[in-house]
Amino acid sequence: xxxxxxxxxxxxxxxxxxxxxxxxxxxxxxxxxxxxxxxxxxxxxxxxxxxxxxxxxxxxxxxxxxxxxxxxxxxxxxxxxxxxxxxxxxxxxxxxxxxxxxxxxxxxxxxxxxxxxxxxxxxxxxxxxxxxxxxxxxxxxxxxxxxxxxxxxxxxxxxxxxxxxxxxxxxxxxxxxxxxxxxxxxxxxxxxxxxxxxxxxxxxxxxxxxxxxxxxxxxxxxxxxxxxxxxxxxxxxxxxxxxxxxxxxxxxxxxxxxxxxxxxxxxxxxxxxxxxxxxxxxxxxxxxxxxxxxxxxxxxxxxxxxxxxxxxxxxxxxxxxxxxxxxxxxxxxxxxxxxxxxxxxxxxxxxxxxxxxxxxxxxxxxxxxxxxxxxxxxxxxxxxxxxxxxxxxxxxxxxxxxxxxxxxxxxxxxxxxxxxxxxxxxxxxxxxxxxxxxxxxxxxxxxxxxxxxxxxxxxx
Amino acid sequence: xxxxxxxxxxxxxxxxxxxxxxxxxxxxxxxxxxxxxxxxxxxxxxxxxxxxxxxxxxxxxxxxxxxxxxxxxxxxxxxxxxxxxxxxxxxxxxxxxxxxxxxxxxxxxxxxxxxxxxxxxxxxxxxxxxxxxxxxxxxxxxxxx
Numbered sequence: 001x002x003x004x005x006x007x008x009x010x011x012x013x014x015x016x017x018x019x020x021x022x023x024x025x026x027x028x029x030x031x032x033x034x035x036x037x038x039x040x041x042x043x044x045x046x047x048x049x050x051x052x053x054x055x056x057x058x059x060x061x062x063x064x065x066x067x068x069x070x071x072x073x074x075x076x077x078x079x080x081x082x083x084x085x086x087x088x089x090x091x092x093x094x095x096x097x098x099x100x101x102x103x104x105x106x107x108x109x110x111x112x113x114x115x116x117x118x119x120x121x122x123x124x125x126x127x128x129x130x131x132x133x134x135x136x137x138x139x140x141x142x143x144x145x146x147x148x149x150x151x152x153x154x155x156x157x158x159x160x161x162x163x164x165x166x167x168x169x170x171x172x173x174x175x176x177x178x179x180x181x182x183x184x185x186x187x188x189x190x191x192x193x194x195x196x197x198x199x200x201x202x203x204x205x206x207x208x209x210x211x212x213x214x215x216x217x218x219x220x221x222x223x224x225x226x227x228x229x230x231x232x233x234x235x236x237x238x239x240x241x242x243x244x245x246x247x248x249x250x251x252x253x254x255x256x257x258x259x260x261x262x263x264x265x266x267x268x269x270x271x272x273x274x275x276x277x278x279x280x281x282x283x284x285x286x287x288x289x290x291x292x293x294x295x296x297x298x299x300x301x302x303x304x305x306x307x308x309x310x311x312x313x314x315x316x317x318x319x320x321x322x323x324x325x326x327x328x329x330x331x332x333x334x335x336x337x338x339x340x341x342x343x344x345x346x347x348x349x350x351x352x353x354x355x356x357x358x359x360x361x362x363x364x365x366x367x368x369x370x371x372x373x374x375x376x377x378x379x380x381x382x383x384x385x386x387x388x389x390x391x392x393x394x395x396x397x398x399x400x401x402x403x404x405x406x407x408x409x410x411x412x413x414x415x416x417x418x419x420x421x422x423x424x425x426x427x428x429x430x431x432x433x434x435x436x437x438x439x440x441x442x443x444x445x446x447x448x449x450x451x452x453x454x455x456x457x458x459x460x
Numbered sequence: 461x462x463x464x465x466x467x468x469x470x471x472x473x474x475x476x477x478x479x480x481x482x483x484x485x486x487x488x489x490x491x492x493x494x495x496x497x498x499x500x501x502x503x504x505x506x507x508x509x510x511x512x513x514x515x516x517x518x519x520x521x522x523x524x525x526x527x528x529x530x531x532x533x534x535x536x537x538x539x540x541x542x543x544x545x546x547x548x549x550x551x552x553x554x555x556x557x558x559x560x561x562x563x564x565x566x567x568x569x570x571x572x573x574x575x576x577x578x579x580x581x582x583x584x585x586x587x588x589x590x591x592x593x594x595x596x597x598x599x600x601x602x603x604x605x
Contacts, residue, residue, distance in 0.1 A: 047523025
C-alpha cells in the first residue's frame with residue numbers, strides 16, 4: 001500500500017462482503033418461495049424478501065464502489081486521501097442507515113414504515129429498487145456528496161490520470177441520476193419514464209464508467225502494460241457505453257405508454273449495447289496476453305478476466321436476447337428479464353467489485369498476494385459462484401421461454417399462476433444452483449482466513 | 461490498437477459522443493413528455509386514482525406483481541387486471557379484501573393488507589386507470605398479462 005489512507009477501503013470491503021452474504025441468504029429464501037409458496041408466509045412475504053435481496057445488492061455494491069474509489073484514487077493521484085476521517089465517518093453513517101433500513105423492512109409492515117417515515121411529505125417509496133424511505137434516500141445523498149467531495153478533492157489536487165477522471169465522472173453521474181428518485185409524479189407513465197433515469201442510467205450508463213475504470217486500474221497493476229494503451233481502451237469502451245446506452249434507455253419505453261418511435265430507437269441503440277462489453281472482453285484478454293510481468297495474485301487476474309467475460313454474457317448477450325421490440329413484446333416482464341438481471345449484475349458489478357477486493361485486500365493486509373492456499377480456495381469460489389450463476393441464468397431462461405409460450409404465445413394462453421406451476425421444475429433447478437452459489441460464497445469468505453505457503457515473486 | 465488511432469481521438473469520441481447523445485436523450489424526452497397526453501390516460505386521473513397510486517406504492521405491490529411489465533415476476537401482471545376481472549372494480553376489491561391472513565397452504569399467497577373500503581375503492585380505481593393507458597400494440601399480448 002503506497003498511501004496509508006488507502007486502508008480505509010478495508011472497512012468498506014468487509015461491510016460489502018457481509019451484506020453480500022445477507023443478499024444471497026434472502027435470494028435463496030425467495031427461490032424457495034417460488035416453489036413452496038407459503039414458505040415463511042406471512043412473516044416474511046415475498047415482496048419483503050425481494051426488497052431485502054435487491055436493496056442489499058445495491059447497498060453492498062455502493063460500499064464496494066466507495067471502497068474501490070478510496071483504495072484506487074489516492075494511488076492514482078499520488079497523494080493521501082483528502083480527508084480520511086470523513087471517509088470513516090461516512091462509512092459508519094452509511095452502514096447504520098443501511099442496516100436500519102433493511103431491518104425496518106423486516107420488522108415493520110411496509111405501509112407502517114411509510115407512515116412512520118412520513119412518506120406523505122415527499123412520497124418516494126414503493127417503486128422497484130427505490131423502496132427506501134425518503135429519509136434514507138436523503139441520507140444516501142448526504143453520504144454520496146461527502147464521498148464525492150472527498151474523492152473529488154483528492155483527484156483534483158493530485159495527479160490527474162484518465163482512470164481517476166473517468167471514475168470521478170461515473171461517481172458524479174451516480175449521485176446526479178439518483179436525484180431522479182425524489183421525482184415521483186402522480187402520472188404513472190411519467191413516473192415510469194423518469195424512474196429509468198435512475199435505474200437505466202445507473203446500470204447501463206454511469207456504472208459502466210465506474211466498472212471500466214476499476215477494471216483498467218487492476219489490469220494496469222497486474223499486467224504492467226503501458227498506461228497509454230490501457231487509457232485508450234478505457235476511453236473507447238466508455239465512449240461506446242454512452243453512445244449506445246443513453247438513447248438505449250428507449251428499450252424500457254416500449255410498453256409503458258410512451259410514443260411508438262421508441263420501438264425503433266430503443267431497439268437499434270440497445271442492440272449496440274453489447275459492443276462496449278465485448279470490447280471489455282477483448283481489452284482484458286489482450287492486455288493479460290501482453291503482460292510484462294506475472295503478478296503473484298493469480299486470483300485477481302482470474303476475477304478480472306471473469307468479469308469481462310461474464311459482463312459480456314450477462315449484460316451483452318442476455319440483454320440483446322430480449323431487447324428488440326418484436327421479441328420484447330412477448331418477453332417483457334417474464335423470467336427472461338430475471339435471467340438477464342441475475343447474470344448482468346453478477347457479471348458486471350458483483351465481479352468487478354470482487355476483482356478490486358481480490359487485488360487490494362492482500363495488500364491492505366500487508367502482503368502482495370494471498371498465500372497459495374488462500375488463492376486456490378478463492379479460485380474455487382470464483383468457479384462455484386460463476387458456474388452456478390450461469391446455471392441460474394440458464395434455468396431462468398428455460399422458465400422464461402416456457403412462460404412466454406404458455407402465457408403469451410400459444411393459441412390458448414393460460415393464466416399466470418397455472419403457468420407458474422407448470423414451470424416449477426425450472427425453479428427447483430434454479431434453487432439448487434442458488435445453493436451452490438451460497439457454498440461458493442462461503443468458500444470465498446473462508447479464503448480470507450485460509451493459512452498456507454506464502455507466494456514467491458520477483459518484482460518485474 | 462494501432463498507432464494511427466490515438467488516445468486523443470478516443471477521448472474526443474468519448475466526450476463528443478457522450479455530450480451529443482445526452483442532448484439527443486434530453487430532446488427526445490421533451491418530445492415524449494409533450495406527446496404523453498395522447499396515451500397516458502391522464503384525463504381519468506382523479507383524486508381517487510392518485511390516492512390509489514399512493515396505496516399501490518405504500519403497500520409495495522410492485523414487490524410481487526408487475527405493472528405494465530415492470531416489477532417482480534412472482535405474481536400476475538396488473539396493468540390489465542381490470543380487463544381480466546371482467547371490467548368490474550368490485551371484483552378487484554373483493555379479491556384484495558378476502559385474502560386469508562395465514563395465506564393458502566403450499567401456495568403463493570397475497571398478504572391481507574387490511575385496507576378500508578375507501579382505500580379498496582381508490583386502489584381499484586388506480587388499476588382501472590392503468591388499464592386505460594394506451595400502450596404500444598396494446599401490450600400485454602393477451603388478457604392473461
